Amino acid sequence: MQIINTCTSCQQPLKEVALEGHYGQSVVADICGNCHLVWFDAYESVRLSGLGWVGLLREMIAMPRASQNVPPQMQCVRCHGSLKAVRNLTRFGRTAAQECERGHGHYQGFALLLAERGLVRTLNSRDLAALKTENTPPSCLNCGAPVENVPKELSGQTPVCSHCDTPLMLFDLPRLTQALLVRHGDALQIDEPRQQLAIACRGCGQPLDATQDTSCETCGHVVAMPSMSAVLPLLDQVEPILKGMQPRQAKPWGDKLKNMKGDASATQLHRWFRHTWDVFSSGTHRYGEAHSVVNWIGFIAVTLLLYWLFG
Numbered sequence: 001m002q003i004i005n006t007c008t009s010c011q012q013p014l015k016e017v018a019l020e021g022h023y024g025q026s027v028v029a030d031i032c033g034n035c036h037l038v039w040f041d042a043y044e045s046v047r048l049s050g051l052g053w054v055g056l057l058r059e060m061i062a063m064p065r066a067s068q069n070v071p072p073q074m075q076c077v078r079c080h081g082s083l084k085a086v087r088n089l090t091r092f093g094r095t096a097a098q099e100c101e102r103g104h105g106h107y108q109g110f111a112l113l114l115a116e117r118g119l120v121r122t123l124n125s126r127d128l129a130a131l132k133t134e135n136t137p138p139s140c141l142n143c144g145a146p147v148e149n150v151p152k153e154l155s156g157q158t159p160v161c162s163h164c165d166t167p168l169m170l171f172d173l174p175r176l177t178q179a180l181l182v183r184h185g186d187a188l189q190i191d192e193p194r195q196q197l198a199i200a201c202r203g204c205g206q207p208l209d210a211t212q213d214t215s216c217e218t219c220g221h222v223v224a225m226p227s228m229s230a231v232l233p234l235l236d237q238v239e240p241i242l243k244g245m246q247p248r249q250a251k252p253w254g255d256k257l258k259n260m261k262g263d264a265s266a267t268q269l270h271r272w273f274r275h276t277w278d279v280f281s282s283g284t285h286r287y288g289e290a291h292s293v294v295n296w297i298g299f300i301a302v303t304l305l306l307y308w309l310f311g
């Protein structure tokens with residue numbers, strides 16, 4: 001029987017989602033749509049592949065607006081013990097989580113989870129001006145509420161969401177794209193990002209280079225992605241590319257050896273085998289005794305292995 005975990009903040013069932021990890025393993029996230037919280041066992045969140053992030057972002061986008069605020073003190077999903085607030089310094093900046101002291105896992109709000117991976121940045125005056133010309137209303141990346149009373153100017157501090165108190169943030173397009181273009185532990189290089197990722201400037205419509213543009217090369221318009229749903233076009237472009245990515249050593253060993261049969265002379269193994277054969281058949285060599293014994297043992301082992309494989 002499958003155990004459905006309950007959110008210890010709102011007592012409603014959590015949605016269990018299986019996501020892809022870096023080397024194809026499954027990483028499970030439990031998501032609460034009422035509280036916009038994600039529970040990961042142990043260090044699961046850092047093991048998500050680009051495709052895993054695509055899946056998680058799609059789940060987050062599909063959640064309705066958060067219907068309640070998260071209490072300052074929460075309990076562990078597994079043992080119901082009190083969670084401890086921890087602050088981490090990642091290579092992308094500071095982040096925080098509520099962690100079980102017995103090591104069962106941690107809870108994070110949507111915004112903190114995105115910030116931990118460096119996918120978001122705080123709103124600045126240039127973003128505000130860009131959003132104004134686009135007539136795009138921002139919404140809170142944490143709770144999903146539309147931002148009421150969008151400030152005209154920013155004076156010092158970053159404005160916070162009036163519903164959940166989270167600083168207003170936007171997706172950082174280049175960082176998000178780079179985080180997504182990773183699978184099987186490898187970063188994927190896109191040769192023609194303007195064509196392949198097809199993200200258009202919201203000022204002039206020209207294609208942006210999503211892997212590096214923070215503003216449009218043509219018109220200078222700032223790239224501002226002020227809501228969860230703003231990342232959907234990128235996810236739609238990136239997902240099929242990621243699915244087509246093969247792991248570096250996709251071929252099982254048997255197939256690899258069979259394919260080598262036709263052109264075995266090019267391999268390191270073949271060169272070593274020939275060299276050892278020469279040493280063996282000439283009877284004279286310039287290596288010491290120990291080297292010669294090692295060569296002999298290796299030679300016999302490889303001969304037996306080749307006989308077993310191809311004989």
Ligand SMILES: [Zn+2]
Nearest residue numbers: 007010032035
């Ligand atoms: Zn909840």
Ligand SMILES: [Zn+2]
Nearest residue numbers: 076079100104
């Ligand atoms: Zn626990």
Ligand SMILES: [Zn+2]
Nearest residue numbers: 140143161164
């Ligand atoms: Zn909010």
Ligand SMILES: [Zn+2]
Nearest residue numbers: 201204216219
């Ligand atoms: Zn433009």
